Amino acid sequence: MFTQEQIRALAQPTASKIILLVLDGLGGLPKPDTGKTELETAKIPNFDKLAAKSICGLSEPVGAGVTAGSAPGHTALFGYDPLAINIGRGVLEAVGIDFPIEQDDVLARGNFCTVDNTGIITDRRAGRISTELNDSLCKLLEMKIDDIQILTAPVKDHRFVICFRGPGLRDALTDNDPQHEGLMPLPVTALSAGAIKTANIANQFIERAKKILADKHPANMLLLRGFSRKPQILSMEAIYKLKPAVIATYPMYRGLARLVGMTNLPTGTTFADEIKTVKEHYNEFDFFFVHLKALDAAGEDGDFDRKVQILEDFDKTLPELLSLNPDVIVVTGDHSTPAMLKGHSWHTVPTMIYGQYCRPDKVTQFSESGCLGGGLGIFSATQIMPLAMANALKLNKYGA
Amino acid sequence: MFTQEQIRALAQPTASKIILLVLDGLGGLPKPDTGKTELETAKIPNFDKLAAKSICGLSEPVGAGVTAGSAPGHTALFGYDPLAINIGRGVLEAVGIDFPIEQDDVLARGNFCTVDNTGIITDRRAGRISTELNDSLCKLLEMKIDDIQILTAPVKDHRFVICFRGPGLRDALTDNDPQHEGLMPLPVTALSAGAIKTANIANQFIERAKKILADKHPANMLLLRGFSRKPQILSMEAIYKLKPAVIATYPMYRGLARLVGMTNLPTGTTFADEIKTVKEHYNEFDFFFVHLKALDAAGEDGDFDRKVQILEDFDKTLPELLSLNPDVIVVTGDHSTPAMLKGHSWHTVPTMIYGQYCRPDKVTQFSESGCLGGGLGIFSATQIMPLAMANALKLNKYGA
Numbered sequence: 018m019f020t021q022e023q024i025r026a027l028a029q030p031t032a033s034k035i036i037l038l039v040l041d042g043l044g045g046l047p048k049p050d051t052g053k054t055e056l057e058t059a060k061i062p063n064f065d066k067l068a069a070k071s072i073c074g075l076s077e078p079v080g081a082g083v084t085a086g087s088a089p090g091h092t093a094l095f096g097y098d099p100l101a102i103n104i105g106r107g108v109l110e111a112v113g114i115d116f117p118i119e120q121d122d123v124l125a126r127g128n129f130c131t132v133d134n135t136g137i138i139t140d141r142r143a144g145r146i147s148t149e150l151n152d153s154l155c156k157l158l159e160m161k162i163d164d165i166q167i168l169t170a171p172v173k174d175h176r177f178v179i180c181f182r183g184p185g186l187r188d189a190l191t192d193n194d195p196q197h198e199g200l201m202p203l204p205v206t207a208l209s210a211g212a213i214k215t216a217n218i219a220n221q222f223i224e225r226a227k228k229i230l231a232d233k234h235p236a237n238m239l240l241l242r243g244f245s246r247k248p249q250i251l252s253m254e255a256i257y258k259l260k261p262a263v264i265a266t267y268p269m270y271r272g273l274a275r276l277v278g279m280t281n282l283p284t285g286t287t288f289a290d291e292i293k294t295v296k297e298h299y300n301e302f303d304f305f306f307v308h309l310k311a312l313d314a315a316g317e318d319g320d321f322d323r324k325v326q327i328l329e330d331f332d333k334t335l336p337e338l339l340s341l342n343p344d345v346i347v348v349t350g351d352h353s354t355p356a357m358l359k360g361h362s363w364h365t366v367p368t369m370i371y372g373q374y375c376r377p378d379k380v381t382q383f384s385e386s387g388c389l390g391g392g393l394g395i396f397s398a399t400q401i402m403p404l405a406m407a408n409a410l411k412l413n414k415y416g417a
Numbered sequence: 418m419f420t421q422e423q424i425r426a427l428a429q430p431t432a433s434k435i436i437l438l439v440l441d442g443l444g445g446l447p448k449p450d451t452g453k454t455e456l457e458t459a460k461i462p463n464f465d466k467l468a469a470k471s472i473c474g475l476s477e478p479v480g481a482g483v484t485a486g487s488a489p490g491h492t493a494l495f496g497y498d499p500l501a502i503n504i505g506r507g508v509l510e511a512v513g514i515d516f517p518i519e520q521d522d523v524l525a526r527g528n529f530c531t532v533d534n535t536g537i538i539t540d541r542r543a544g545r546i547s548t549e550l551n552d553s554l555c556k557l558l559e560m561k562i563d564d565i566q567i568l569t570a571p572v573k574d575h576r577f578v579i580c581f582r583g584p585g586l587r588d589a590l591t592d593n594d595p596q597h598e599g600l601m602p603l604p605v606t607a608l609s610a611g612a613i614k615t616a617n618i619a620n621q622f623i624e625r626a627k628k629i630l631a632d633k634h635p636a637n638m639l640l641l642r643g644f645s646r647k648p649q650i651l652s653m654e655a656i657y658k659l660k661p662a663v664i665a666t667y668p669m670y671r672g673l674a675r676l677v678g679m680t681n682l683p684t685g686t687t688f689a690d691e692i693k694t695v696k697e698h699y700n701e702f703d704f705f706f707v708h709l710k711a712l713d714a715a716g717e718d719g720d721f722d723r724k725v726q727i728l729e730d731f732d733k734t735l736p737e738l739l740s741l742n743p744d745v746i747v748v749t750g751d752h753s754t755p756a757m758l759k760g761h762s763w764h765t766v767p768t769m770i771y772g773q774y775c776r777p778d779k780v781t782q783f784s785e786s787g788c789l790g791g792g793l794g795i796f797s798a799t800q801i802m803p804l805a806m807a808n809a810l811k812l813n814k815y816g817a
Contacts, residue, residue, distance in 0.1 A: 046776055054776075079815055080419030081796065082803030083427070086816035099816070100419065106817040243817060357774065361814055363807040364776050365792070385792075389778060395794035 021096055021256055024403050024412070030258040033344035033409040036295070036305045037401075039094060040331065041087075041270075042313030043350025044366045044385055046357040048321055055321060055356060056367060056384035059328035063335040064348065068383040071348075072375040074393025075365035075385070076401060078352045084363045090351030091273045095253060095306075096402030104276060105188065105245020111178045112275050113268030116170050118247055123186045123215055126243045127169075127177040128194065129154060129236035136238075138198050143236040145174045154236055157229050158222075165218050172268065179241060181219070187212035193223055194240035202240060219244070252278025253304070257406060262298060264291045265308035274306050288334045299341055307338075316354030324356050345372040345409045347401055348383070365395055372408035421496055421656055424803050424812070430658040433744035433809040436695070436705045437801075439494060440731065441487075441670075442713030443750025444766045444785055446757040448721055455721060455756060456767060456784035459728035463735040464748065468783040472775040474793025475765035475785070476801060478752045484763045490751030491673045495653060495706075496802030504676060505588065505645020511578045512675050513668030516570050518647055523586045523615055526643045527569075527577040528594065529554060529636035536638075538598050543636040545574045554636055557629050558622075565618050572668065579641060581619070586646075587612035593623055594640035602640060619644070652678025653704070657806060662698060664691045665708035674706055688734045699741055707738075716754030724756050745772040745809045747801055748783070765795055772808035 045055040078085035079099050088109055089099035107124035118124065129151065131140040146154075148171055155169040155177050165183035172178060189208035195201070205223070207216040219241065230237050253261045255278070262282050263274030271281045280302065284294040288309055295305050309331065315323040339346070349368040352361045367388040369380075378392035393404075406412045445455035478485035479499050488509055489499035507524035518524065529551065531540040546554075548571055555569040555577050565583035572578060589608035595601070605623070607616040619641065630637050653661045655678070662682050663674030671681045680702070684694040688709055695705050709731065715723040739746070753764040767788040769780075778792035793804070806812045 046774060075792075075794075080423075080803065081800035082805075082807035082812060083419050083424075084807065084812065084814045086814050089816035100423065104817075109817060355774070362774070363804075363812070385776060386779060389792055390790070395792075395796070 019403065021098070023415075024096070024406070025251070025256045027413045027415060028256065028258045028406060029411055029413055031409065031411050032303070033411060034299075034303045034305075035259070035345045035405050035409050036307060036338065036341075036343045036347070037094065037405065038307045038309070038338070038346060038348045039091070040309050040312050040348065040350050042316045042352065042354025042361070044353025044355070044362070044364050045316065045324065046355035046362070046364065048357070054385050055324040055328060057386060059325045059332070061328055061332035061383060063332045064383040065381060067335070067339070067346070067348065067371055068369050068387065069381045070377055071369035071371040071380075072378055072393055073367070073369045073380040073383070073388040073391030075388050075391070075395045076349055076368045076398040077365050077395060078398045082363050084361050085352040086361065087269060087351060088273060090398070091270065093398035094349065094351055094401055095277050096256070096399055097250065097277070098399060102248055102250055104248055104273065106243025107178065107245045108247055108276070109269050109272050110172055110176070110243075111170070111180065111272070113270070113272030114170055114172055114178060116178055116180065118180075119182060121186060121246065123181040123188045123244055123246055125179045125241040127179045128240040129175045129177070130238050130240050131235040132202075132238040136201050138195070138200060138202065138238070138240075140235060141198055141240065142175045146236050148173050150236065151175060151177060154230065154233060158226055160222070160225065162218050162221050167222055175236070181215065186215045188215070188244045188246045190216055190219065190244040192242035192244070193219075194242040202238065205241070248276070250277065254278050257304070257402065257411070259304040260302045261304035261306065262302040263306045263308070264294045265306075265310070266291065267308070267310045270308040270310070279306060288331055289337070292334060292338045295338065296341065313354045316356050317360055319356050319359040321356035345370065345405050347405050349398070349401060366398070368393065368401065370401070370404055370408055374410070375408055419803065421498070423815075424496070424806070425651070425656045427812045427815060428656065428658045428806060429811055429813055431809065431811050432703070433811060434699075434703045434705075435659070435745045435805050435809050436707060436738065436741075436743045436747070437494065437805065438707045438709070438738070438746065438748045439491070440709050440712050440748065440750050442716045442752065442754025442761065444753025444755070444762070444764045445716065445724065446755035446762075446764070448757070454785050455724040455728060457786060459725045459732070461728055461732035461783060463732045464783040465781060467735070467739070467746070467748065467771055468769050468787065469781045470777055471769035471771040471780075472778055472793055473767070473769045473780040473783070473788040473791030475788050475791075475795045476749055476768040476798040477765050477795060478798045482763050484761050485752040486761065487669060487751060488673060490798075491670065493798035494749065494751055494801055495677050496656070496799055497650065497677070498799060502648055502650055503645075504648050504673065506643025507578065507645045508647055508676070509643075509669050509672050510572055510576070511570070511580065511672070513670070513672030514570055514572055514578060516578055516580065518580075519582060521586060521646065523581040523588045523644055523646055525579045525641040527579045528640040529575045529577070530638050530640050531635040532602075532638040536601050538595070538600055538602065538638070538640075540635060541598055541640065542575045546636050548573050550636065551575060551577060554630065554633060558626055560622070560625065562618050562621050567622055575636070581615065586615045588615070588644045588646045590616055590619060590644040592642035592644070593619075594642040602638065605641070615644075648676070650677065654678050657704070657802065657811070659704040660702045661704035661706065662702040663706045663708070664694045665706075665710070666691065667708070667710045670708040670710070679706060688731055689737070692734060692738045695738065696741065713754045716756050717760060719756050719759040721756035745770065745805050747805050749798070749801060766798070768793065768801065770801070770804055770808060774810070775808055
């Protein structure tokens, strides 16, 4: 397998432009009464028309049978080995809200939660308190313990980021979040000798926070998970000689994109807004990662019909994006989210790559069954970036 | 590529049940006069009906162009890297007859054979002597040489196991079996300095055995191959959190399954017997490896029509197995054994995975050509276990 380092040696800057359109949670499963998946049910003539001109296939996000979370799913789409790079949840949340991470910060994702008078968790999300209340509670939690500064930042609803800043911190720590209601928060434990100091600080912080929040029902406790530091990775610019931008409505995807060096372009809340943003900045960048969240949310809710409707809505807006005439456009997902499973799944993801030199296959329907006969076959999602680069004529020949 | 160690981190125990049905030597080649393979010739409506509900593909046992032996073929099906694990023939034979192996034993597979008065092998199988005669000859061969105990155990017909037990033994040894008639038995040679003692013991043993057997024509000599020790591997229970059982009529497959920690369920000699055994123990286990040997034997004999007939017989019995309603059923082979080649071959193996969430493709014929258009594509046999686990909802999500 060609490595990212080998691709780097071949990459050259050119004027051509690539759009990577990620429909989060794209793949699905057939509804038993029709035998058709969400994509097979939706009327999406514009996606189908693009498929007819494209090379199509089914991408495997991480590995056969493996259900990818959002982080490894996107890492693979950006051409990084998702098994070699570990981007912790804390870092992801922080980058997604423009939190200014410093090199050795240890970050965690926090939830305000509700505990009963015996300390047992009764609601892991504290009734999804308002972001405003979250903001005011976060302010109460900023403190210093020994030589460590503890910073907080609200995300949305009950979610926040916590940052431990100071000398000697490590991220090899277990969560205090037991992941289920009806249990008590767990002590944070160090997974390496070097992390003992950080575990002690985290546990002292949790104890103090418990007292501070005691009378703040329903947000009378907090859960921390995904202790992590910034990973050391090369930027997409360094690898691909691209000037990449991200357009995403949801913080985590912007955060992930910024970790690989993309510039965030602020946008609105709809697909139309996102396309407008691409248009406004089209001359400034040569790679656009456009992320659409709505489909995944419908899949997670188990709402087959809404997933179909969203696909049809996207389809109506697609020509506006295509009118920019990018040299290469990739349409794919970071993983499947079948409404039938109400969650991410291991199934392969319909993918198409359009470009003047893509060698179209005979696929005329952009769906799971349609893409099965495509020219890309069943392939690793990490191959999407090399293929997009090649189709944009941005990769030199390998060897004499 | 996702490793077994990474799959292990995602595996969770659930109540769902998996059946892995291995039709040994399943794939074939077309008969020149019909242009159809054994599977394409056989009338197998029940396999075809299952294929229509399944996700299908062609599995590659070890690597492109590589003909797999039974051990690597099965190692791959159980999800182990067949290139990383070397299970010697001696160990396999021993485990298959319940021989109580100790940690540092060196085991070999033995054949009684016939040699002429110049010592040249005239029949590598000694006319397939009876198991009773084999048993009585084995008893004559037990001895002690220096500090090494030499134990024997009959297998079947002319085949037996030999065990060298004592301090300082190593298994880096060549066979004394030249694999062809018309040649003399070879001296055993050490492939590492550490194995010189073992080679000397083995050669002394062979010399003594030659004298003991001199008047036992047709079994007047022995051939040893596959010197080996028990490999150090994690059990399937440790990796997959499964409670696995093996149902197989032939010792070697039971032995292989036991090496990865499966419980052997004694059974009869037919497919119907094996299914009856699965039924009797269905509540005690959640993974059943059911091995069918007959197809491979017909292929090895070059008997195309018998291979077809056996497939049709299996097909009639399949509904009985399906009536158990396993959550996931995999039908595959450990390698192809085309009657046209009278032996194992490198060809990919028709494979189907059925489960409620399998995302069926358009394959309606369980055959080489049918599976070619399947949703699994052409894939490594080592991916069958992760896919089966995923379909049984026994794998957690990877990453946030």
